[in-house]
Amino acid sequence: MGTRLESPAEQAAEVIDRLFKEYPDTTISLDFSNRLELLIAVILSAQCTDERVNKETEHLFAKYDGPEDYANADQEELAADLDSITYYNNKAGYIREACAIIAAEHDGEVPDTMSELTDLPGVGRKTANVVLQHGHQLIEGVVVDTHVQRLTRRLGITEERSPERIERELMELVPREHWQEFTHLCISHGRATCTARNPDCGECALEDVCPSSKLDSEMDLASGEAW
Template identity: 45%
Template structure:
């Protein structure tokens, strides 16, 4: 059964790769800390909205020192449209200060160290590790991944940590980085929460939910 599940998930990945190729992170960034800040902003917010916010944000704050010394009210004003802006501003400033004080200004490159930063959970850490440093320590689980992996019956959980553990058992490590981006792309384009496009979905023949 486990072997069949692994074959099933690799088939899913191959189909999506045929349609979408190797998908890069949808968030715009030019440094590891910019990606960290953008990923913190992406909680409960679309990547499209985050990219609009960071267009001006990254012009104002050029480096980790700028964020560490930021006036919180000014930072809040820049990120207001991303939602939950007070907590996000506080987390970005605290993370910047910790990066400077503990890691000499360099964003850490391990899961354990990233999780110590303010506002960083495993999803954020996985995105930063994968897209900024090319490292795979896990699988980034966001709302698209939660919803679609349940539709595909790759997990029965709705808790991101439990889902990640399920997926890491099933998905070969060489696909960990690209898997989330492929699923997110499918979610944005076709498999939308309110109206999944089963008819045009490239996975419609093998997705249990499309057969209902």
């Protein structure tokens, strides 16, 4: 078990402090050169690696340009352009419909409010928060993706399960000036060390404050085997 009985807020502060030393330059890893490309890249990134999204958007962004271009695209053709991305049929539809709304109702510009963004098909709170933060420099919430969900639970920062509840709790526990950084640190550490399947606790900078560390159970096992 973790060595200290820290409050969730103290635990979060310790995590930020230590991970920032390990990943001082962490930031968004999706490639984009304007707000529409950002929106599309984030929609495509659902349950797919950023690496694969970047590989596909390189071709996609060269072929299509502007909301009307996507809105008028043929569904089958756009889906085929995305055929190595997860859920490519759904995502092709989301992109076409979202771009049609952006063209018709938002003067061709990606909206800058949470409600207007989440009204777009394929855009939930997570995607909207990323677009607000990286497209409009507006920090209205904490981006809670699969990595933030997994790490905050393993580290004992939250007991909640739903991304919406975890976000509300993190908005209470983490100072607003660290909201954006907190997500990037969780993602970097989640990819490099605290992986979903087989976390590398031996290399983890948070091992001594992590209630879920494997090392404790291995020591229990070793002492148990000593009989």
